[in-house]
Amino acid sequence: MSGHRRLAAGLAVLLVLLTGCAGRDSGGGRTLTVLAAASLTEAFRDIGAKFSAEHPGVRVRFNFQGSTLLAEQIRQGRSADVYASADTRTMAKVVRAQAAAGQPRTFATNRLTIAVPAGNPAGIASLADLARPGPAVVVCAPQVPCGAATQDVERITGVRLSPVSEESNVKAVLNKVIAGEADAGLVYVTDARAAGEQVRAIDxxxxKRAVHSYPAVVLKGADHPELAAEFARFLQGTQAREILGKYGFGTP
Structure with a gap:
């Protein structure tokens, strides 16, 4: 092969390589880790899919647990990119631990409802019915956001509950109602809606006087701080709010 032909072949190979690189998204191969409250499970899965569709090659990996447990893990040094909490009080613990990179921003609101099995065997019709003898009632533990919301409701109404169990997150409360292990449970409106016909929601x-705000923040030490900031901004946008609204979340 002549020198000119070898040069032409080399340039052709280089052009193919450069074209291939240019065709890759700058975010290719990155995984964004988001720690989120259990009550955000269904909505955030949809939001994650939408975010990934707009950022080719980016995968959003979620870990859904109780907000309090996640906050404690972060304070103990757990690595992640974004944290989304079910209330501002729990988020404040992360901020005080100096684990937040910047100020949290509220992206949604939520409130409680009464979830009963589809057939409502205990005949629950109001909050006061949860305090009468007989019904087995399940709530969240006081140290987690849905439990704090329950305490807010008790304080506002003067109704005092005697639950048969206190759970570590709202999904655990809902699952006991679905399984027939409880006659009623106080859960978020969004969780009752996500359960569909498995439960009946009694407002x-x-x-409405004990609404909780949901903030999100980029965490210090994030593997992808710029991408994490983009996700946090995405939560404030129209597309995310439409998805959140579909699942029953309110706007800040």
């Missing part, structure tokens, strides 16, 4: 006026 009560005082829940």
């Amino acid at each position: 009560f006026p005082a829940s």
Whole structure:
């Protein structure tokens, strides 16, 4: 092969390589790790899919647990990119631990409802019915956001509950109602909606006076801080709010 032909062949190979590189998204191969409250499970899965569709090659990996447990893990040094909590009080613990990179921003709101099995065997019709003798009631533990919301409702209404169990997150409460292990449970409106026909939701006026805000923040030591900031901004946008609204979340 002549020198000119070898040069031409080399340039052709280089052009193919450069074209291939240019065709790759700058975010290719990156995984964004998001720690999120259990009540965000369904909505965030949809939001993650939408975010990934707009950032080719980027995968959003979620870990859904109780907000309090996640906050404690972060304070103990757990690595992640974004944290989304079910209330501001739990988020404040992360901020005080100096684990947040910047100020948290609220992206949604939520409130409680009464979830009963589809057939409502205990005949629950109001919050006061949860305090009468007989019904087995399940709530969240006081140290987690849905439990704090329950305490807010008790304080507002004067109704005092005697639950048969206190769970570590709202999904655990909901699952006991679905399984028939409880006659009623106080869960978020969004969780009752996500359960569909498995439960019946009974609204009560005082829940509108105990609304919880959901903040998110980029964490210090994030593997992908710029991408994490993009995700946090995405939560404030129209597409994310439409998805959140579909699942029953309110706007800040």
